[in-house]
Amino acid sequence: MIDKKTIIWPSTLEEAYKARDPHYLVCFRDECPLHDSCLRYACGEYVDTRYYFVEAVNPKFPKVATSECPVYRKNETLMMKTGLTKFFEQMTGKQERAIRAHLISHYNRKVYYWLRNGVKPITPEDQQLIEDVCRLHGYNGPFVYDAEHKEWVW
Helix, strand or coil, X not given: CCCXXXXXXXXXXXXXXXXXXXXXXXXXXXXXXXXXXXXXXXXXXXXXXXXXXXXXXXXXXXXXXXXXXXXXXXCCEEEEEECCCCCCCCCCHHHHHHHHHHHXXXXXXXXXXXXXXCCCCECHHXXXXXXXXXXXXXXXXXXXXXXXXXXXXX
């Protein structure tokens, strides 16, 4: 059974690519040693055939198509969380105030509220940081986010 708070769209790379930023660089270098696991190469398969040109990686750049490619993106999805509106419900008021102040000082007020309101997804690294901050201030869980979904890291 799928948890109601787990978002499963886009479920395929093709759907995700079509919904992404239209200026995302794609790559067509078949001889690249990283092409089997590269998101940019995989997206090249879904380029819209109605257009004469697309934004692509410069094939003449020296490190492109090497194992040190500077534009390589791993073709994998990560579990992103969104929203912190339910996050503080199990904490004491003192813990909540200290954790909120710590997160605002780390991210800044604007980014903190983007994370809190679900505007900006919370990456696994940010989830770890948030949970570490909670432990630092004496709260050990449960860590309840508003929703979660898998997302490609463009």
